[in-house]
Amino acid sequence: MVAAEFLTVREAARLLNISIRSIYNIIQTGRIKALRLTPRKTLIKRVDIDQMLVLSEYHEPVLKARKKNPHPKYCYSMTEAQEVLNFSEKALWDLLKRNNIPKYRDGKFSYVLKSDLNKFSNQND
Structure with a gap:
């Protein structure tokens, strides 16, 4: 079997096992050169793909240690938090988002942690 010198975007995507959109993104960022013959026909040199793979650094996936959730006795449920602060549901979510809680x-x-919300219950009084 003879490997093709030029590949279409679809063939390149199939070869790399990625989406066609990803190939276009790689072309747009300049990691692969491509020749646009017509608006519907783009060709990529096979050697350019091989070269990109050689130059790419392989990174082992990093598994993040999952943070253990605090015990529920130290937390308010969202309903309890609304009652403590006397906030609507939207106001509570806005407060959490705005303050990165x-x-x-x-x-x-x-x-949500009681200690995080107690700061705001004092301000509300």
Whole structure:
């Protein structure tokens, strides 16, 4: 089997096992040179793809240690937080987002640390 000297975008995507859009993004960033013959026909040299792969650095995936959620006795549920602050649901979510207060999930429920919200309950009084 003879390898083709030029590949279409679809063939290059199939070869690299990525999407066609990803190939266009690689072309746009200049990591691969491409020849646009017509608006619907773009060709890529096979050697350019091989060269890009050789020059690319391989990185081992880094697995982040999962942070353990705090015990629920140290947290308010979102409903409890609304009652403590006397806020609407949207106002509470806006407050959390604006102040980068972390939310914790346990199943379908979201929690926030009591210590984080107590700062704001004092301001509300």
